[in-house]
Amino acid sequence: MAVVTLTGASVLIATTDLSDHIKEVTIDDARDENDDTVLSMTAKSMTGGLPSPTITLKIRQDYAASKTNEKIRAAVNVATAIVVRPLGGTIRSATNPEWHFTGKVLQYQPLAGAAGQFQEPSVVFQPTGTPITYLTTST
Numbered sequence: 001m002a003v004v005t006l007t008g009a010s011v012l013i014a015t016t017d018l019s020d021h022i023k024e025v026t027i028d029d030a031r032d033e034n035d036d037t038v039l040s041m042t043a044k045s046m047t048g049g050l051p052s053p054t055i056t057l058k059i060r061q062d063y064a065a066s067k068t069n070e071k072i073r074a075a076v077n078v079a080t081a082i083v084v085r086p087l088g089g090t091i092r093s094a095t096n097p098e099w100h101f102t103g104k105v106l107q108y109q110p111l112a113g114a115a116g117q118f119q120e121p122s123v124v125f126q127p128t129g130t131p132i133t134y135l136t137t138s139t
Helices: 069-073
Strands: 010-013 022-028 031-035 046-051 054-059 081-084 098-105 122-127 133-134
Touching: 054 098
Parallel strands: none
Antiparallel strands: 010 081, 022 054, 031 046, 054 122, 081 098, 098 122, 098 133
């Protein structure tokens, strides 16, 4: 099994490439947990329910036009397209998949950092009623 080191990843927010300002990205393609245990079982049983995906970004804050602060503020309580790819300069494929998600930010800390340190707030894009789409073909 190949091990992947995340370098050169691509993160687009509302079609703007902010990869040079993203320190970390986490895609959580979760499902709600539903208890489907019945009396004849000897242990608890769970099954996945509706998708409950999120994308979390740790950003390097930038207040310039079309940079992180402007794009994240525009996504507060507004459905916003996000596209993530492990290798940004490489065409989408089975070995370089792409995730599409429409999410919105419900909590944003535009100022987060210690004296003398980079401002690096974490931003979570919450679901807006559609699941994450996983693409592996070039078109």
